[in-house]
Amino acid sequence: MRNLLAISATELRRFIRDRSNIFFVFFMPLLLVVVLGLQFGGGGSESRVAVSGAGGRLRQALAAELDELSVAVGATGDEAMRDQVARGRAAAGVYIPNDAAAAFAAGDPTQVELIVGTQGGSQLITQQVTTALQAVSLESAQRAALTGQGIPPDEAERALAAAEQDVGPVHVTIESVSELDEEFSGLGQFDLGAASQLLLFVFLISLAGSVTLIQSRQYGVQRRIVAAPVSPRQALAGQALGRWVIAVFQGSYIMAATALIFDVDWGNLWLSLLVLMVFGAVAAGGAMLIGSLMDSDNAASGVGVGVGLVLAALGGCMLPLELFPDTLRTIANVTPHAWAYEAYAEIQRHGGGLTDILPQLAAMAAVLLALGAWALRRSVARAM
Amino acid sequence: MVTMTQHDTESPATGSDVLVVQDLVRNFGELRAVDGVSFRIAPGETYGVLGPNGAGKTTSISMIAGLLRPDSGSVHVAGQLMGPRQVGPKALLGLVPQELAIYPELSAAENLRFFGRLQGLGGAELRSRTDEVLDIIGLSDRAKSATKEFSGGMKRRLNIGIGLLHRPALLILDEPTVGVDPQSRNSILESVEALATEGMSVLYTTHYMEEAERLCDRIAIVDSGRIQAEGTRTELIRIVGELDEIRLDGSGDIAAAAGALERLPAVEHVLTEARTLRLTVREAPTAVAGIVNAAGQAGMELADVEISRPDLESVFLHLTGKALRD
Numbered sequence: 206m207r208n209l210l211a212i213s214a215t216e217l218r219r220f221i222r223d224r225s226n227i228f229f230v231f232f233m234p235l236l237l238v239v240v241l242g243l244q245f246g247g248g249g250s251e252s253r254v255a256v257s258g259a260g261g262r263l264r265q266a267l268a269a270e271l272d273e274l275s276v277a278v279g280a281t282g283d284e285a286m287r288d289q290v291a292r293g294r295a296a297a298g299v300y301i302p303n304d305a306a307a308a309f310a311a312g313d314p315t316q317v318e319l320i321v322g323t324q325g326g327s328q329l330i331t332q333q334v335t336t337a338l339q340a341v342s343l344e345s346a347q348r349a350a351l352t353g354q355g356i357p358p359d360e361a362e363r364a365l366a367a368a369e370q371d372v373g374p375v376h377v378t379i380e381s382v383s384e385l386d387e388e389f390s391g392l393g394q395f396d397l398g399a400a401s402q403l404l405l406f407v408f409l410i411s412l413a414g415s416v417t418l419i420q421s422r423q424y425g426v427q428r429r430i431v432a433a434p435v436s437p438r439q440a441l442a443g444q445a446l447g448r449w450v451i452a453v454f455q456g457s458y459i460m461a462a463t464a465l466i467f468d469v470d471w472g473n474l475w476l477s478l479l480v481l482m483v484f485g486a487v488a489a490g491g492a493m494l495i496g497s498l499m500d501s502d503n504a505a506s507g508v509g510v511g512v513g514l515v516l517a518a519l520g521g522c523m524l525p526l527e528l529f530p531d532t533l534r535t536i537a538n539v540t541p542h543a544w545a546y547e548a549y550a551e552i553q554r555h556g557g558g559l560t561d562i563l564p565q566l567a568a569m570a571a572v573l574l575a576l577g578a579w580a581l582r583r584s585v586a587r588a589m
Numbered sequence: 590m591v592t593m594t595q596h597d598t599e600s601p602a603t604g605s606d607v608l609v610v611q612d613l614v615r616n617f618g619e620l621r622a623v624d625g626v627s628f629r630i631a632p633g634e635t636y637g638v639l640g641p642n643g644a645g646k647t648t649s650i651s652m653i654a655g656l657l658r659p660d661s662g663s664v665h666v667a668g669q670l671m672g673p674r675q676v677g678p679k680a681l682l683g684l685v686p687q688e689l690a691i692y693p694e695l696s697a698a699e700n701l702r703f704f705g706r707l708q709g710l711g712g713a714e715l716r717s718r719t720d721e722v723l724d725i726i727g728l729s730d731r732a733k734s735a736t737k738e739f740s741g742g743m744k745r746r747l748n749i750g751i752g753l754l755h756r757p758a759l760l761i762l763d764e765p766t767v768g769v770d771p772q773s774r775n776s777i778l779e780s781v782e783a784l785a786t787e788g789m790s791v792l793y794t795t796h797y798m799e800e801a802e803r804l805c806d807r808i809a810i811v812d813s814g815r816i817q818a819e820g821t822r823t824e825l826i827r828i829v830g831e832l833d834e835i836r837l838d839g840s841g842d843i844a845a846a847a848g849a850l851e852r853l854p855a856v857e858h859v860l861t862e863a864r865t866l867r868l869t870v871r872e873a874p875t876a877v878a879g880i881v882n883a884a885g886q887a888g889m890e891l892a893d894v895e896i897s898r899p900d901l902e903s904v905f906l907h908l909t910g911k912a913l914r915d
């Protein structure tokens with residue numbers, strides 16, 4: 206036991222000594238959580254509209270109405286607006302030509318341009334912008350009606366404001382009913398990104414960490430460990446434990462940091478940690494396997510990163526599993542990521558308990574056993 | 590009728606010897622790297638294994654330290670059978686591998702503490718041994734630096750220190766001075782001498798004759814996986830008998846000179862090294878005139894002639910017909 210702890214503590218110490226690890230462990234995951242949060246998260250592009258073109262009353266009125274509908278409004282140039290919509294940073298864009306602004310001021314019929322992105326939720330945003338424009342033209346019509354009766358403009362303004370106070374506005378809430386929106390409904394902006402980045406990084410860092418195993422052989426310290434009164438199995442268990450501690454440490458850090466900084470809700474904390482521990486063990490097993498299969502540390506870190514990214518992408522850590530076509534969704538089940546993703550989905554979104562995630566845990570345990578047996582056999586042979 | 594069967598795990602008459610090696614054989618594919626090596630080391634003895642590159646020194650040591658399973662033969666450490674899974678006898682050995690075996694990211698003290706823990710040391714004992722060893726290897730003032738910042742000699746010394754930490758019954762040093770500057774080399778040799786004086790048993794491999802002569806009580810001369818001869822320095826040199834060595838340096842037709850000299854009755858062996866001929870010769874003082882003559886007649890222009898008493902190098906040459914270093 207003491208040998209085991211000594212070996213794993215040293216693995217951990219070596220990991221921390223490597224400066225580049227600090228960047229990958231501490232900053233990268235959070236950075237990606239932000240990026241994914243902005244892309245897929247609930248408060249992201251879906252309710253952001255970029256407005257460009259002529260300034261003036263029309264633009265102000267439209268912005269005010271959209272604001273009422275809780276749609277964020279950004280003002281930009283024309284090109285930038287189209288670019289934002291194309292890249293999905295804004296769900297829609299409104300272009301107000303100069304003559305439209307003038308026509309609106311003069312009370313004439315007015316034509317603006319609406320540019321809608323191709324992403325999910327575009328129907329919703331079209332509806333919201335249309336609603337806002339209707340409100341704007343209604344108000345403008347009312348004002349025209351009042352001034353047409355010879356009432357001075359400022360008095361007309363006051364009357365309109367008073368009427369709004371008295372009558373109270375009719376609010377239209379627009380409900381989305383698609384399955385997808387349903388699935389993500391209980392989710393904060395960064396929750397999804399945090400869970401998938403946790404899985405991606407825990408696995409990636411573990412696999413890339415297999416280089417320390419190869420280096421142990423290259424440095425000759427492996428020989429020295431086996432020459433000490435330590436059995437080959439103990440030596441390997443120590444290294445595996447070290448890898449596991451690193452994986453769980455990395456995951457716990459992401460959980461804590463995203464909870465504190467982005468207010469991510471991890472659901473039942475103990476269950477989330479349990480999923481992390483099982484997933485971390487699978488990751489450690491993968492690291493042991495790569496470490497025993499490969500001889501070059503550079504090649505191993507390349508393979509580690511490559512395999513780590515591919516499995517993560519396939520397991521729903523880059524694009525949510527729910528957006529996968531059916532066949533791909535089935536294939537995704539070969540990755541431990543997909544199972545862990547599902548387990549987190551149960552815990553985070555549906556308040557699932559231990560029994561709800563048992564199938565996922567069992568699937569990961571099965572992967573671990575297969576991987577572990579293989580890695581162990583290889584590693585014992587390599588340790589000597 | 591009673592028959593005696595010798596059980597494999599019991600020590601076959603190891604007596605009080607710290608190490609008994611019997612008939613070790615190890616093949617790598619077609620190559621027989623170690624071919625029936627047997628020797629014993631008594632407590633407090635410094636035993637040298639002297640042999641050229643590829644002689645099978647490291648392979649033998651790997652089997653002695655339980656890192657490699659022999660194809661046949663056995664190793665007993667203080668009466669206990671050694672093998673890859675034998676934890677007991679491993680605790681009695683301190684191995685200093687030929688290649689550096691230290692963590693470059695960790696400091697000297699961290700390396701020592703880590704390997705000390707694996708040897709079962711802990712707490713105050715580990716701390717005090719770490720300090721003592723740092724002192725012995727002269728790295729006390731660099732204890733906290735990462736070892737990747739160390740010079741080659743400093744790394745070598747740390748490599749040795751790790752083997753000493755747990756006061757092993759037998760310290761195994763596999764060519765500890767290879768690639769080391771003369772100063773570090775001398776300090777390594779002095780440490781080994783000091784340890785031997787304190788009564789530690791040492792197994793020391795090298796291809797430097799001077800090191801074996803200086804340090805070792807007994808020496809095995811190995812080549813091609815076999816022990817060619819074994820004994821004290823005096824015993825080994827007696828093998829060459831009254832043979833001396835004569836070195837001829839020069840230019841001209843060296844090959845022809847070598848051929849001519851080989852035919853002289855006083856000359857036992859001729860070895861050509863670039864522009865030097867090394868001869869093993871009976872009664873050199875009387876033979877030297879004839880040798881110089883014969884070399885000159887064969888077309889060699891002599892620049893220098895040197896007669897020396899035999900040393901281990903001559904013994905090696907005599908036994909194998911090769912130079913110790915190539």
Ligand SMILES: Nc1ncnc2c1ncn2[C@@H]1O[C@H](COP(=O)(O)OP(=O)(O)OP(=O)(O)O)[C@@H](O)[C@H]1O
Nearest residue numbers: 617622640641642643644645646647648649687796
């Ligand atoms: N793992 C291996 N696989 C194949 N051949 C090997 C292996 N290890 C050693 N050999 C071969 O066995 C022979 C003995 O090697 P060994 O390392 O024991 O020699 P050595 O006496 O230690 O030499 P040196 O002085 O160069 O360290 C050499 O021919 C070497 O090429």
Ligand SMILES: [Mg+2]
Nearest residue numbers: 646647687764
């Ligand atoms: Mg060697």
